[in-house]
Amino acid sequence: MKFPNLFKPIRIKNVMFNNRIIATPAGPYNDKAIGGAGVIITGSANVSRKRASYSRPDEPYIFDKYQIEATRNRVVIAHQAGAKASLELIHSGQYARVDDYAIGPVDLVRADGTIVKAMDEQMMEEVANDWAETALRAKETGFDLVMLHFAHGWLPAEFLSPLFNKRTDEYGGSFENRIKFPKMIIDRVRQAVGNDFIVDMRISASEIVNGSIEFKDVLEFIKIVEDKLDMVHISAGLDINYEGNVHMAPTIFKEHMPNVEWAAEVKRHVKIPVAVVGAIMSPAEAESIIAEGKADFVALGRPLIADPFWPQKAKEGRDEDIVPCLRCQYCYHISTERKNVGCSVNPRYMRYDLVPLQLPKSDKAKKVVIIGGGPAGMKAALVAEERGHEVILLEKGNSLGGALRYAEYEELKIDLYNYMKYLIVQINKSKVEVRLGTEATREVVEGLQPDAIIIAIGAYPFTPPIKGVQQDHVYGALDVYTRMEEIGQDVVLIGGGSTGCELGIELARHGKNVTIMESGNLLAKNGNILYRVALGQAMDKQPTLHTKLNVKVQEITANGVVFEAEGAQHIIPADTVILSTGMRTNPQLIDTFYGIVPDTFVIGDANKPRNVMDATREGYFIAKNL
Template structure:
């Protein structure tokens, strides 16, 4: 077995799990993750205190109410389908709770929220009520048939609010030093243990660090865990906060963070407690997970977004098919906070959020067709693999000598190791498939017609935009692809024209890692406007580390000279920037003229991806899949 430690059994209190993988609660669909065969499935969450604890809606019902309990019980049956143990998250949003109009939220300290809602400091009666509801929810979870429970005591929710001096400003016995701040949380844990008895498994999540000034120190977190171990069986180490978006990017990490950022904290916890320890956070592949278990750093690994990208991650690892695991690219498109609840989905898994109409397993086509696909970027590759899986004869034409289209270049960037992993996945899948890949073949209408296709899928992508800037033909001017592939030729003083995601990341890498003096000139008032909210926050944090990087917003390039760039700043003043190298990163334009030239060969002709209009990998993947899955 390739990953013997990852797939070794483990006893959690009175239950036995078949492997060391926890499917953390992301989204509201658990069936795919359960069928992927992790050891534990945390089947979403239930509120504890009705009307006061929901992070979603004041009307959210209590999951064990008589009119809700049967729906909640179905989560157990779903989790059990693949042999996993069923867990349920119990939480209380505290000061961030969604409450009815005119009502108040509760927390350690009184204040008025930005949305005008009053938050009242909890008195003893309020504490007793919260303790009652946590214990009742735990008892109800056990009685309805869950195998264990998962207490969300991290990310800025109620218990965290008491533990952390960032939120807890009390001057009574529940504030001040950690021994006081953890009194109320320990009372909750004691009541839960008494409610479920000594043999029922209890797991607790905590944030090892909050990534906010004034947040809890890790030593205090460790002190709390050591006291809490009397009542729990396993602690899951996370970090960051939820509603505080500046810290959210460390809870749900982006491509600017390292893999496994919380392991260093989990290791210390494991060395200091006598209970099981799990860890969550960018554990991306089976090799990383196996190493954590084999080295005794943790007892279990918790996977969130990797199982969004590929719910079959565990079974593929067990069957030693790691190359078939679809890698998460950490784009955060699956996260409703990051996307402001718009276009929520997965960039690499079209089924996520589309479970109602995207099947888990594709059926074979009733009629076999010859499908010609033009362009081997993400959209073209996904279309080719999907059509081939349906049983069609597929010919994939690519004018370059490589697979990937634009991500061939993106994968070369330092902060894009997850995109690189996805590119390698696409290459591996094409190599294993029956798709006929013709690299170095520039498609023409005549060539495509000669192939006698039944269907043509056009995925020719987009081309770099060249703005009409005087001097753009100067020898010191290069495009963003050349800036990536010929980084050694970039001079010491660099001006990047265009502060979208491409220009911003190129400028960041040149300044932070190469020490170049870089100025990014952007016409709008926003850097990386195409990126989602958390991506932009994480990018800003990383850019702030680059001391030789400057950004000019609401500025336009007036002229490029052989050694400088003349820019009009937001005040209308002309500024001269020294420039050994000028990088044009003003976005891309859909290659529509080329795409449209392939219409008229066969009736079944479709455009997918950036040649329709430039967007994200998410749209390219979904469109490539959608068209091919219906052929």
């Protein structure tokens, strides 16, 4: 077996776990339940009927009369392929959605005007008993274990962390006081479920926000409650707080496996099994964690949204067939304010009614010509071939990948680069006929006698009409990666979109003095909220990276850039000027392919420059419905 430690069974009490993979509550669990994980955390349960929910004030209690059948079904779904069923128990504390008031460690008024009342001892008793009742109901309903959510700024964490807990009574101040209520919850849960039921606890090793709990206190708390737990689940960051959220679900600006050393330190001090979550992207990474004794379980969230069958493919040694997660955050509703939730690489996520697990073969095989070998073109080619069509993919370059090829040169884009490699491997394993170095013309395409044409030619960089833009020391953003040795010390980067900002970070890491100039009032406007927060944190770490907003570039000279800001003209020295001023489609070329066959489609950046999620979705759906 390729990953023996990852698939080594482990017994906890009276339960045998088939492998060391835990599917977190992120996203629906139906596909994950048959995808091979050892544990399926089947979503959350609010422990209290009121003032506990993070979604809505009237959310039903899942163990009440008219909810219990659906709750039992969670267990049935999780057990389908031999996984164990877990349930996350949560109380949102001061962040709960309420129609009267929320409760937490201290009195306050939230930014949305909601009143939060400091919990008195009677409230603590009631809520601790709610945790106990809900855990017992989970046991009685057939769940194999529960996970107590003590992480990410929810109620128990609000008492543990001095970031939230400003109380001056016996439940605040010192570490010994701050742990009293969280410990009460754990004691009540254990008393309710008995010693034969598995109780897990998720906790943030660090909230990674100034003024929050220190790791040494987290470790000490775990040691104190260890005798009442059967497993501890190490995470990091906060949820509602954006500055902490980007460490809870790490973005591209954070390394892979950021929480592993914390988990390893916990494991050195406790006897119970330790699980770790956070940007564990590949089976090789997961295997190394278990093999090196740094944790006993790995918990996967977004990787199992990208590919719910990650565990099954890993077990079969087919890790090259795992669809890599991009850590783009689009699967997380906060990122897009619920406007465009989806997965960049898995079109089935959030669209289960439109995207089947297995594609049916087409009633009539067609010859499909696809023009362009970027992510949209490759996805369309794979889907069309899976449906039984004859597919010819024309790519004018000498390699597949399109704009993703530039991901090879930038540390921040490792996940994107892995996705490109995945697509190319799948193309090479398929029956798709790839013709590299072939520029598609109307004559070439007509000669292939297609039944359908999919145009995926991408977009080209836009060169703005700035005086002096044609000089030798002016580069396009996409040209820089292969010509880094030509870049001078003082760099002005015109355009503060995501591409420009990421390139600015890369250049600063190479020791360059970089100034990003953006005509608007916001950097990375094309990115989602959490991306921009994490981007800002990453940029702040580079002392030689500077930004100027609301500027108008007037001229590029031999020695610098002339620009207007706040009604005055300025000049900034520059050895090198880089243009990151967006992409444009090529309607003139696109139009030449129309009129050959009725079934002609434009997808990806050729349609409108945007992101991988749009390219993947369009490639999938157009090919699926041919």
